[in-house]
Amino acid sequence: MVGMTTSQRSGLNPRPVFSQLPQYAAGKPPVPVEGLTQFKLSSNENPFGPVEPVARVLAEFNTVHRYPDPLSTALRTRLGEHLGVNADDIVTGAGSLGALNQILATFAGSHEDGVQDEVIYAWRSFEAYPICVGLAGAKSVQVPNLPNGAHDLDDMAAAVTHQTRVILVCTPNNPTGPAVTENQVRDFLAKVPSDVLVVIDEAYFEFCAASEIPEGQEPPVNGLDVLPDYENVIILRTFSKAQGLAGLRVGYSISHPAITQYLRVGATPFAVTSIAEQAAVASINHNDAVMQRVAHLVEQREKVVTQLTNLGYWVPETRANFVWLPLGEHSAAFAELAERNALSVRAFAGEGVRVSIGEDEANDRFLALAEQFEHRTSAP
Template sequence: MDSSAVYPRPVLKKLPLYQSGKPPAAIEGLTPYKLASNENPYAPIKAATDAIVTAATSELVQRYPETTYTQLRTLIGETYHVPIEDVVVGAGSLGVFTALVQTYAGTGEDGALDEVIIPWRSFEAYPIVIRSAGANDVMVPVQDNGEHDLEAMLEAITDRTRIIVLCTPNNPTGPVLTEQVVREFIERVPEHILVVIDGAYVEFVRNDGVVNYLELYREFSNVAVLRTFSKAHGLANLRVGYAVAPEQICAPMRTVMSAFPTSTVGVEAAYASLSNMDEVMANTEKVVGERRRVWRALDALGYNPPATEANFVWLPLGEKSQAFADACGAQALSVRAFAPEGVRVSIGEVEANDRLIQVATDFAE
């Protein structure tokens, strides 16, 4: 039997590989730190870990989750003053984004590919999801300061455009779009085009012009806001995220969502964490303080990092990107190189950040 008779879809040849952050190498005498995946260096709050233990040791584990996630959606609705019908829960914000793309972009009945406009560089999973759905990703380069080029994104709109993605704060460069700027942008977007605001890092934002982008969902019928429990809540391993969008956008998504997108363990932890946002935000404040310290040090060293409102800093090192990542690796720090563009460094524990600054100081000499 010829095994070559079974072959994958041709589109797979066009998909970039998702490069997850690698663990740090073990170096004798040094505590290793992973600064490559934008993970929260602080553990989930106690209420969340207690919920994990309770759910994992109950009979819930051998049962399928309740697929509407009504309790968590209700709490999200009460917390942010949105109807429960406007909330969709999935496997992280990426899982929800995947459902959005599969629902609203793909290959048309005429064989033509829909288009999804994305900033670039941005979250590297975007083109993988878009191309897998049978659509084209239209990459609009970010500006030299790491910010979205919104005018260029508007100019990229064609009659095939179905979705525009705004990643704010932008991963991996860090700048944020104020809600007024986004409002003015959406006003110029045709109302049949879905605007997805990926706010995975919004809890780390301290810009007065940003709350949570939900006012924009209330003002415009073509807006979906993505949120996650992976970053600020420290629940990355449990894969819980959600979208807030008008019901007419959410309802069709549920057709393509997998039957059991996330677990009861994850949902119970997310519920407990969201119920104690004061504690969660206290943890983010520690990260923000370290972010400011690291950014200032790197800026003083001449690295010219863009202004960041996330839990990471971007170093536009160009051809030196891999060399810098290697220098970090030699000191038991893993960072994320996007060669030949730059390096993204997640904010970690104080000792990890101190060591990163020292590596950057030595590298600059």
């Protein structure tokens, strides 16, 4: 068969789904301003990095020329001991996002007849969700958040159809902050068919664990308390946030053998590097030091929320390492004010501004700018 000539070709084109996907907008670094220290509050990073024993492991690593263990055996074993789960129930990935992509690639996509599986998630939520779902070949079903920024679990359950394969529950929700409780999750799971996977994305779990819960209020869910009772639940966690290893990309999922038997087949080989695995194990071994830093960030978060409230802002309840200002049409203006003052924040056009909790000086500068800003957020 004679091939097409160059003149007959229409160019190199991606799959049609690409025209429908949003672009992921990572948090930008701060713009230099003379006389001011720059602070990045736009990416939900731990500003203090890994604890000292982990930093030593990174400095002494010397086997970069060797392939990593594709099963991350040492990490899964140590995680199993730390979390009280079977190591075989853990599948590692390049961050929790990598672990999520493995789940979607395994369980959601398009069929030979062109019918797409559906993946339900709240919106607004983690902005990578629609990209990941679309690239897997599945269809996004976005369910609006409640006015207070929390998941509308009733509407999410009502959105389930025969095509639904996966539901994503982001708790605490990025970028708005509210977390779901165990009772809410159990009530939700009672409404979801057992053949639909429910992924509880707990990227910010440690910040929930370090939070003081007001008397009479139910704490955020610990997915591991729910997992034993539901075969269709998957837990997602990461070392990017609390442990300060965002640049190393190491995360994991926890689920039952009926799920992990397939996830291991769909897992990206060598996704977790040896240096990432060693740093993650060292983080577990020094968890008390990690949680001391988390406790400080939570203390700063509560200070920020209190002072914003005193300034007249309404802020959704947050159990993560960030706060959400639903500034609507004024979001870009606040981001520009921050930029002029050597701070970077994450603005979502027309919706709001997410501000990560950073160094103490950075948090103080953010509050000073919030006091200057002429617009306030109001309760829904």
